Amino acid sequence: MAVDIRASGAALEGRVVVVTGGNGGIGLAIAEACARAGASVAVWAMNPDKNAAAVERLVSSGARAVAHRCDVRSEEQVEAALNRTVGELGRVDTLFANAGIKPVTPFLDMGLEEWRQVMAVNLDGAFLSMRAAARHMVARGGGGSLVAVSSVSAFDGSPGMEHYAASKAGLLALVRSVAVELARHGVRCNALVPGFVDTEMTADWRRDDRMMDATIRRTPARRWGSPADVAPAAVFLADPEYRFHTGATLVVDGGYSVA
């Protein structure tokens, strides 16, 4: 019988995980799940009160955790957050590029400013944070895991969210290219694709009965997901045991995208 030699140890013991936008919603659930799996966690996000609350929650559950105020649109702030995280926690093994925004505006009224805002957070932010972590991982040696949090909007027609959908599809292309380029350094790069998940980002939709009815009817699991439904997949993507798993798209959507 095969013996799991990790049976007594957690999957991410001794590892350091960064979660951008890790102070709420899916990001906080990812941070908590990684912490439960043994990782030290750094949250990079903007709101100082939410950052402090997230750290308190993580630390009170026994994790080692820090938060840095970081606007992922800023190259300077991302580099500073990486340096501070490495200074405090010693290294970075996994980075989740999770920070995102999703304004909804009819396409005919969508302004260039709003388009650029969405690209700046969702795509530039992922590029800057993944690149900072990748540079650190390659310089340090020993590999690592980069994960971009995309969305089923990357596959679906998403009216009123053309910018959001384009940014999330862009992440899939970014992930594939980085996976190919950095594989020789042992740095993996994958996409995590949630379906409809109950968070602050989707609060307006939760109040819209027609939207809820349509999405639940199309989802084979017959419900929306919670952040905790997505988090175990994140631990899998961070786990260094899966060292041959790169360039992939992991969909966690209750079957929505195949129905």
Ligand code: NAP
């Ligand atoms: P959320 O609760 O609104 O969380 C978004 C996070 O992004 C917040 O922590 C926010 O932190 C952070 N953020 C926004 N702008 C930022 C910036 N410029 N710099 C740094 N952090 C920034 O939404 P969520 O639903 O958990 O979304 C998390 C990710 O999952 C997003 O990429 C989203 O597109 C994706 N997603 C969500 C769903 C869903 O149904 N909820 C489905 C598919 C994909 P501050 O408040 O501190 O700014």
